[in-house]
Amino acid sequence: AASTFIDDLSTWYIRRNRRRFWRSRDAADQDKLAAYQTLYDVLVTLVKLLAPCLPFLTERMYQNLVRSWDETAPESVHLCDYPDVDPSLLDPRLNAEMAAAQRVVRLGHKLRDAANLRVRQPLPELRFVATDSAERDAVVRLADLVREELNVKRITPCESLDDLVHYVYKPNLKTLGPKYGKLLGAIREELAKGDAARLATLRQGESVELAIAGQTVVLLPEDVLIETRQAQDWLCASDRDLQVALSTAISPELKREGMARDFVRHVQQLRKEKNLEIEDHILVYWHTDSDEVRAALGEWDGYIRTETLAERLDCQPAPTDQAKRVTVGDAKAAVWIQRA
Known part of the structure; x- marks a missing residue:
């Protein structure tokens, strides 16, 4: 349960709210403050919940999250009250x-x-x-x-x-053979011409009953092989x-947009490698022999600058020694940055 929750927290809540976290510092930005306060409260509560299972890791997290600034708090996570459920917070x-x-x-x-x-x-x-x-x-x-x-x-x-997909249902001889033997041929025919809406329950993990040769045949999901044709x-x-x-x-326009997003990812990685702060503005330089990359970066110049906090994007006649070779879409390029 904890693993599932942590996955939801990191890959859903934090990632979905990254723009709230990334905004420039502004004491009047209540929305950004709310995002951080919510995350902080969740982390502190989670640390207390997991303390009996992960005593050393949670202690270190507690010291960093709580004791590093609040000397009035309990000295250890293991001295804190265990969290109680608050139904009023559920929606x-x-x-x-x-x-x-x-x-x-x-x-x-x-x-x-x-x-x-x-x-x-x-x-x-x-x-x-x-x-x-x-x-x-x-x-x-x-x-x-x-x-x-x-x-x-x-x-x-x-x-x-x-209009986009249909399903072909065939008997699974391995499971149906021992159960229905001589009826296999009739079952195959019934599946081939059967009501699609009725057989759809098999795709939902449920069984289906068919009347075949005067008998009631119960087909379990594992009794039927389903092919998807799209x-x-x-x-x-x-x-x-x-x-x-x-x-x-993928139209040419969509392909160029995808290339611009690739370029943004490479620039963001360079920012990370240079240990830049979130609010640091940069200058971006790039070189490529690809006309497609040039078109994409020209078309999406504003988007790239906004996403990377770049003052400008400059195309250079040749890459420098500091340039990083990257793949943009299917093409090659070089990119390097410096603080503005």
């Missing part, structure tokens, strides 16, 4: 809505990974079908969040994905009562 509706959005995001990432499509490459559309109306409405309300997480231009709720330039996946389809058609 079941918000939790359910965010869980629905996370399900869509997880399926979208699964499709990207299967197709080896990096998240920095924008894609045109994701379509989804949710049989639960509350879950569908939640994803619609949080569409901007889902769109940003998956880096797609459009989120479209649908009643069906039949339209060109689309990837499809499902998780019980949720289906998603991701368009993989």
Whole structure:
């Protein structure tokens, strides 16, 4: 449970709020302060919860988080009261809505990974079908969040994905043979012509009953092999009562945007390697022989400067000794930075 929570905290809450954390220092910025205070409260509570299991690590974290500035606090995390549950802090509706959005995001990432499509490459559309109306409405309300997480231009709720994907159901001879023997041929025919909506329960991990040759045949999910056949330039996946389809058609405009995002990542890595502060402004220099990279960096100049706090981007005739060789999209480039 702790591992799952920490994963949610780091890969969801902190990453989703990174722009709040990164904003320039401003004593009047209450939103940034709220983000830090929430994270601080969560970390301190988590340290107290895990103290019996991880005594040394939690003690070190407690000393850094609490005792480093509050001398009135208990001297050790092991001297603190164990946290109590506060039901008033729970928001079941918000939790359910965010869980629905996370399900869509997880399926979208699964499709990207299967197709080896990096998240920095924008894609045109994701379509989804949710049989639960509350879950569908939640994803619609949080569409901007889902769109940003998956880096797609459009989120479209649908009643069906039949025009993009269909499923072929075949008997699993290894499990059905010992159970139904002579009925295998009839089962194969029934699966081939069966009602798609009825057989869909198999994809949701549930069994289905069929009337075959005067007998009731119960098919478990492991009794049926399911093949997914999808339209060109689309990837499809499902998780019980949720289906998603991701368009993989990459236009030249989307490709250039993906290259700009690649470039931003390389610059951010250089900032990290130089131990720059979040608010430090920089000058960015680059060189490439690729016309495609030049076009992408020219088109997305403003976006790159905003994301990296760069005063300007300068194309140079040749790289210096300090330049870092990087891959931008499918092309090669060199980039180096200095504090402004």
